[in-house]
Amino acid sequence: MRSNQTVNTTGINIRKEILLWSAVVLGALVFFASLRLEHAFFGDSLDKYVQAYSIKANAFQSEELHYPAGSLDPNHDFVPYMTVTGFDRLISPFPVAYGYISALVLTVGSPSWIYAFSLLLALASLLLLRYKLNLGAGGILFLVFASPFLYQYLGFGDVALASTLSVLALSLLLKGPSLKKGLAERSNDGLSGSDYPDYASKAASLFAGALFGIAVWFRMETAIIASLAILYFPISALLLGETRWKADNALRRTTIRSAYALVGFGLMLIPFFLFNENQYGHWLGSRFLYNQGGIQSFAAKWDIFVGVLLGGSMRLGFFGYMPLMLLFLAFAALRRNWIQRANPQALTLFLLFATGPFILALLAPNDSNIDWGSRYLNQLLFPFAFFVSPFLGMFSGKDSADSQERQSKSALRITVRVVAIILLVYSVLVTILFTALISQPPRKIKVMQKEILTVKADYRIFVSKFHAGQLSTRLVETPVLVLEDASLEQIDGLIQKMKESDVGTVALYTLDYELKGSPEEVQSQVLRDKDRSEKIQSLFDSRLELLERKALKDSSVRIYRTDNRP
Incomplete structure (x- = not known):
């Protein structure tokens, strides 16, 4: 009798374990199937992807960030990534150890494999908690x-x-x-x-x-x-x-x-x-x-x-x-x-x-x-x-x-x-x-990204890193410059550099700033950024006329300006 009870109890426990882990794995698979790579990497995750991409591109010899627009920005005034200042090379603020692990993942699979790796780590943690620390269902x-x-x-x-x-x-x-x-x-x-x-x-x-x-x-x-x-x-x-x-x-x-x-x-x-x-x-x-x-x-x-x-x-x-x-x-x-x-x-x-x-x-x-x-x-x-x-x-x-x-x-x-x-x-x-x-x-982000990517350009210039981040993994694959932290003098120098170089097609996005802080801080920031944005726009309007005139003589240079506001 006791033997039968033991068998029944064991069978029930096995069924419970199967149901438990089936629910966990099914939830993970549903998430992974719904993942859209064009939206998956954003904010910190995007900067960590840039770090891993760069390490792979450098053949694991250096952690210096890959910067396609570096020829136009040798002083790194318009970098679209998070970087640590004070170095003669572009350095990510995130620990490089994880960058190397992610770079290894990228060598064997697509960027989505980084999320698959995280899912495996989640499952491993749950298994350890369940069977090593006796964590209940x-x-x-x-x-x-x-x-x-x-x-x-x-x-x-x-x-x-x-x-x-x-x-x-x-x-x-x-x-x-x-x-x-x-x-x-x-x-x-x-x-x-x-x-x-x-x-x-x-x-x-x-x-x-x-x-x-x-x-x-x-x-x-x-x-x-x-x-x-x-x-x-x-x-x-x-x-x-x-x-x-x-x-x-x-x-x-x-x-x-x-x-x-x-x-x-x-x-x-x-x-x-x-x-x-x-x-x-x-x-x-x-x-x-x-x-x-x-x-x-x-x-x-x-x-x-x-x-x-x-x-x-x-x-x-x-x-x-x-x-x-x-x-x-x-x-x-x-x-x-x-x-x-x-x-x-x-x-x-x-x-x-x-x-x-x-x-x-x-x-x-x-x-x-x-x-x-x-x-x-x-x-x-x-x-x-x-x-x-x-x-x-x-x-x-x-x-x-x-x-x-x-x-x-x-x-x-x-x-x-x-x-x-x-x-x-x-x-x-x-x-x-x-x-x-x-x-x-959110739909707003999707619309914003769609508007940005409909423009075919050799160089893309954004007012803020927030909007540049809508490019997701493409951010490190195409020349992108961001004006967010640049002075007007630096912007003037950039335009001069563009005028002297064969830059091809330039897309200038004058999108709204991302606003943060208390209502008072936001109000102050709106006034400050509005004034600064107008100055930047005025500067570009005057300076880009030089490029536009050049474009009349040189078909390799074209200007696309947009003010899309999703």
């Missing part, structure tokens, strides 16, 4: 449908790579009992070695630290997350009552494994600092140089702090995307008895989840709400997802052995459950919207 489904996990993996490949390495590192360092065992099955006799016989080996801990260090090459915030994980592991044993150093207790075991992880972390982190110092003249690298300003005072960083955690400047922060996390944190703070039944592995993950967002937000760079946003905290999704199923069980009262207690709190449980469902639905809707924007941008 609820946690898997939450990550995919109610968190920025999938959106950030697809939109930001460097985030995907660093996060996957972090998951693997956590699964090695925190090898041991599952969360369910950690919450419900710990003995009452203290943390003896017999309670947790399945700690990670010293070699595995060393390798876990090395993986954290490698992840820093792709995302620098991993250094903070890794440091917290390594520090919290022995602290968790202390919080659980282990205060003496014994031969076979949890404090000794966690401390030794954290020490090995720290060594592995340092072995990969020190070369990262040395490489940056040698290549860019700063040990934190090109991204730090691009941000310019680094860590500011708390008073000056308040808007950034709020933006990273909640949102701002038309972007959602970490808790703004997933307010359910705040509910979980409040519930855990009020219901601390579960900590008494935890193990060091589970408590380490909880400490990461509870403190990590605030520490990272305090240490975020000066432009993190724009350039980092909630992706800066992406690797903290995994500790949080680890607690989804148990916390939902707590909401329902399943963790309480006292039926009278459950009945007395039924109204509160129902209220909390309704609020949790509302917040969950909100996060699911945000995920659908954000993920759809990657493959299917």
Whole structure:
């Protein structure tokens, strides 16, 4: 009889696993099938593509950005990409390690393969969480449908790579009992070695630290997350009552494994600092140089702090995307008895989840709400997802052995459950919207791109990088110049250079500026940019007449000017 029950249970579990992963894979395939390459690369993803394309074009010998319009712009005054200033070559602000990985992908496939690579990383992360950290099906489904996990993996490949390495590192360092065992099955006799016989080996801990260090090459915030994980592991044993150093207790075991992880972390982190110092003249690298300003005072960083955690400047922060996390944190703070039944592995993950967002937000760079946003905290999704199923069980009262207690709190449980469902639905809707924007941008963007690409030209000149970015992958394949940061004198010099050169067909796009900031800032920017735009247009009108007159004598030079406003 028991044998039949075991077979039936196993069969049910297998069917559940098949259904779970079929849903995940089907969702990924639907997204990939809907991907439109002409819209897929935009903003940061486009600049990272330019970096990878350039590395491939340079035969992996240099990271200097490919700039087709370089002959007209030798001083790099009109570059359409994000670049780090102060170098004699064009350098991307994004970590070059990911650029080389993407360049390898481009050597074996089309640009869309970069997204396929990110999808594979997402699947690998979910598999690691499911079978190495014992993440329940609820946690898997939450990550995919109610968190920025999938959106950030697809939109930001460097985030995907660093996060996957972090998951693997956590699964090695925190090898041991599952969360369910950690919450419900710990003995009452203290943390003896017999309670947790399945700690990670010293070699595995060393390798876990090395993986954290490698992840820093792709995302620098991993250094903070890794440091917290390594520090919290022995602290968790202390919080659980282990205060003496014994031969076979949890404090000794966690401390030794954290020490090995720290060594592995340092072995990969020190070369990262040395490489940056040698290549860019700063040990934190090109991204730090691009941000310019680094860590500011708390008073000056308040808007950034709020933006990273909640949102701002038309972007959602970490808790703004997933307010359910705040509910979980409040519930855990009020219901601390579960900590008494935890193990060091589970408590380490909880400490990461509870403190990590605030520490990272305090240490975020000066432009993190724009350039980092909630992706800066992406690797903290995994500790949080680890607690989804148990916390939902707590909401329902399943963790309480006292039926009278459950009945007395039924109204509160129902209220909390309704609020949790509302917040969950909100996060699911945000995920659908954000993920759809990657493959299917707004109609306005499509119209703008169509208008731009209908013009056949040898050189394209834009007023802003935002509009130049509508060219997507074509941006690095055709000569493009952007006037956004150029002075009138530099523009005058460009026209003179064009007059002296055989430039062929020139398309000048005088499209509106992209406006950002508060209403007051936008109003000021409109007035300022309108005045500047009129001056630029006036300058071009007068100078291009020279080219137009030349065109009458030389048919190889033609001018196309447009003022399309989608």
